[in-house]
Amino acid sequence: EKLSYGFYERTCPQVEDIVSDGVQSMTLSDPTSPAGLLRLMFHDCQVQGCDSSILLDPNDQAMQSEMGSSKNFGIRQRESIGIIKSMVEEACPQQVSCADIIILAAREAIVISGGPLVIVPLGRRDSISPPSYKLADAMLPPGNIGVDGMLQVFAKHGMTIEESVAILGSHTLGISHCESILSRLQSPETGKPKSAAEPGLDLIIRSGCPLGSLTPNTSFVFNDPTTLIFDNQYYDNAMRGRGVLRVDAEMPLDPRTAPFVQRFASDRDGFFRAFSSAFVKLSSSGVLTGNQGVIREVCNEIS
Numbered sequence: 462e463k464l465s466y467g468f469y470e471r472t473c474p475q476v477e478d479i480v481s482d483g484v485q486s487m488t489l490s491d492p493t494s495p496a497g498l499l500r501l502m503f504h505d506c507q508v509q510g511c512d513s514s515i516l517l518d519p520n521d522q523a524m525q526s527e528m529g530s531s532k533n534f535g536i537r538q539r540e541s542i543g544i545i546k547s548m549v550e551e552a553c554p555q556q557v558s559c560a561d562i563i564i565l566a567a568r569e570a571i572v573i574s575g576g577p578l579v580i581v582p583l584g585r586r587d588s589i590s591p592p593s594y595k596l597a598d599a600m601l602p603p604g605n606i607g608v609d610g611m612l613q614v615f616a617k618h619g620m621t622i623e624e625s626v627a628i629l630g631s632h633t634l635g636i637s638h639c640e641s642i643l644s645r646l647q648s649p650e651t652g653k654p655k656s657a658a659e660p661g662l663d664l665i666i667r668s669g670c671p672l673g674s675l676t677p678n679t680s681f682v683f684n685d686p687t688t689l690i691f692d693n694q695y696y697d698n699a700m701r702g703r704g705v706l707r708v709d710a711e712m713p714l715d716p717r718t719a720p721f722v723q724r725f726a727s728d729r730d731g732f733f734r735a736f737s738s739a740f741v742k743l744s745s746s747g748v749l750t751g752n753q754g755v756i757r758e759v760c761n762e763i764s
């Protein structure tokens with residue numbers, strides 16, 4: 462079976478409104494929630510498909526959750542999905558999967574920040590296989606991946622280069638901890654500060670993560686200057702040599718990706734269109750449907 466538009470038309474017509482209300486109130490109390498919700502969706506879909514595997518907690522010593530992978534460093538808002546799920550359960554018990562709620566919450570996070578309204582097909586089911594930090598380690602891209610590796614990651618989701626550049630525009634929201642960009646700042650072998658030789662390593666990043674006086678897992682820099690707004694500033698910022706992650710910095714320099722970076726920097730609507738089609742591809746990858754998997758009652762446990 463395939464995902465479909467209008468999947469909950471009869472079984473839970475209110476679901477989109479409930480998710481939207483939930484994300485709105487969470488954003489009021491913490492304006493950085495949308496960034497967390499959007500990244501959560503990527504990290505769920507990248508490991509075993511969009512099946513809410515990332516929400517599972519370990520239930521005994523033997524079962525390691527995906528969150529045990531260091532690649533999930535900085536992932537937040539898992540509890541928010543649980544809260545929205547309990548609101549949905551109250552209205553329509555046992556109808557809506559946690560996997561669909563992750564996608565709808567990410568979609569809402571984009572809209573509420575000023576981005577496009579992406580129409581997403583629904584009908585995902587939740588995984589019943591135990592989560593694996595080893596799979597997360599293998600499937601999630603390292604924070605210091607380059608353009609080449611990045612294009613391979615998104616080609617596996619059927620994305621064109623244009624769409625790959627567009628989905629990276631997600632870095633228009635949120636933050637990166639200094640921990641995530643340490644390899645840009647200092648040599649991994651010697652721990653000595655690197656010269657500014659690396660492309661796009663701007664003073665702004667260096668001063669946001671001053672080596673020496675650094676607590677890398679609490680200090681952070683903004684991914685773009687309008688960190689709460691889903692706009693095309695990310696591309697302009699990257700072209701000015703202020704891309705925060707290695708891939709952000711290299712995209713404007715690589716001949717394969719540079720033309721799209723330039724176009725998106727001056728064509729917001731073109732970015733939104735390519736982003737929307739990329740988002741549908743990412744959110745449809747490796748999904749369980751029909752009789753596969755389950756609809757979990759509580760998102761962090763396999764019942």
Ligand code: HEM
Nearest residue numbers: 496497499500503535602603604611631635636637638641
């Ligand atoms: C090759 C692909 C990618 C790499 C290597 C990458 C890497 C990273 C890293 C290292 C961070 C910083 C995390 C931290 O220090 O807390 C980050 C943040 C973020 N990423 Fe990505 N990312 C990629 C693709 C994506 C995609 C496809 C999305 C969404 C669909 C996304 C959304 C975000 C968001 C919203 C943040 C900010 C999170 C926050 O503020 O909590 N990223 N990314």
Ligand SMILES: [Ca+2]
Nearest residue numbers: 505508510514
């Ligand atoms: Ca998953």
Ligand SMILES: [Ca+2]
Nearest residue numbers: 633687690692
């Ligand atoms: Ca922005």
